[in-house]
Amino acid sequence: MSTNTDATTGIPAQRSGGNDEPRKPGKQQRFADGGGVLNVFSHGFLALWAVLIIVPLIWIVLGSFKNNTEIGDSAWSWPSHWGFDAFTRAWDKGIGDFFVSTVIVLAGSLTLTMLLGSMAAYVLARYEFRGNRVIYYFFVAGAMFPVYLALVPLFFMMKNLGTVIPWLGLNQYAGLILVYTAYSLPFTVFFLHSFFRSLPSAVHEAAMIDGCSHTRAFFQVMVPMAKSGLISVFIFNVLGQWNQYLLPLTLMQQQSSSDPDRSMLAQGLMNLAQQSGYASDFPGLFAGMTIAMLPVLVVYLSFQRQVQAGLTSATLK
């Protein structure tokens, strides 16, 4: 981290106003002078952007404690009464169910994506056989295509599948899990392929000489070695699938009035916001958003270093 430079040079950091303070004569001083005005300017910009991000979020959280008139009257009203009724209302209107649906689907799809993706990537990266390159490029090509290209046929395919195998059709968790997995495979394979290639082969060879089977070598030798790569691509997939909107919107509509509402969180929240019934209950909507934001915020803040590192390394591959 660049911010630790002070510690490594052994000189106590003089950061408070240190930019305008000439500490050494000569060149040092000239740098500092040049930076003074610019620093105020850049600090101002950074702080402004931070405010632009934090204020709307706090405003939403505050909104869940206001009542409708307070919200409509002025953006600056302060909640007159601190109560959690809006949260109970939001929960009753289905936020809880959407959450559970999302967790069920993500648990399934992420497990499958990681398992199938790493298996395919491993075989393609470490074994020579005919057709290897073809299959690899086949996977990589899929990462380039927009999902719109597949949307219409995919909808009818799932619909038809539902008439044959009911638990795989539209508005079924298992169906959506398979779709999420299939659409996450290209990137997962692409990323893990280059990762498995970069691993040393000596350990694997040693295991094989000791009589380890190929399958066992993969699960007990290669997967632990590839842990950091797996974590990166896992985080990437969590965010990608958590953010999905188009696929659940198309595939998870209630098929009949008796069909339970299995909306994903993104889709459910959006529906609530657009329903006229909810328009009269802004505090409830704001509370629903607060509920939806909190777990992400907690997870992100506890793992922010891994999340940032994971995402960037996944993108730069």
Added chain:
Amino acid sequence: MRHRKTPFILGFLVVPVALYIALVIWPYLQTFGYSLTDWSGASSEMNFIGLDNYTALFKDSAFLGALRHNLLLLVVLPLATILLALFFAFMLNVGGRSGTGGVQGVRGSAFYKVVFFFPQVLSVAILSVLFQGVYRTDKGGLLNGVLIALGIVDENHPWDFASNPTFGLWCVMGVIVWSGVGFYLVLFSAAMQSIPKDIYEAALLDGAQRGTTFFKITLPLLWESIQTAWVYLAIAAMDAFALVSTMTPGAYYGGGPDHHSEIMATLLMRNFITYGKAGYACAMGVVIFFITLVLSVVSLRVTRREKIEF
């Protein structure tokens, strides 16, 4: 190896490849076929009509408008996001100069990074609902509230932001940039930190100012990350469906008022789900595909530079 490889390879590949072909490749191919028919989607009946859908597309003023809007997104989004992210990343990583003579970021850069990145982990639905509140067209909206408090906007005539025919799309772009900057900031930061410190220190000793350092050292060494960012943002600009369809007015999948903020994705969904024109929607999907393909290839070719090893 003594163990038999073939069953192992087959066993590991068969499920992922089968799933991928069935749910990704096969629908992709079908789309090309359907785009040549007048299929409605509801019945199994369809007639082959050749390229009629495509000729109709390029006479459809709504589609041409949507195409123009997508191209606008394509120019504005990457440019705005990358410039902001680069500026912030430079400030956070090498912008600060404290008395010790080392090269380092401004104070609190770790805090800024955490905050700036946060919108990236919010689901797009939360973004949409959040900004529906921010852009509310009465005095209860956050932005209108700020503008009224500053005396810029009259309390009785608040601005209409996302419902405005001219500025609606720009409001949506604002949201996309707002949420995206943090990610590219972290991306560029990681790249900047891999640049050896002595290069900067050498430049400092030669008397380089901050601007020179940025343009002569940082920018050339970051070129590859910028290129990656450009491709990602271009793909995001071709999408934008979730935000446009929910934030702009219009009965089915937004795009209003009167197609003023229409993009290809919203038009596709409306034709498919609402109007039951599956064949026509497929033709749009194919057009989106070709634009994405051309874009990725072009941006990778045009921006290609000699790689600088360090």
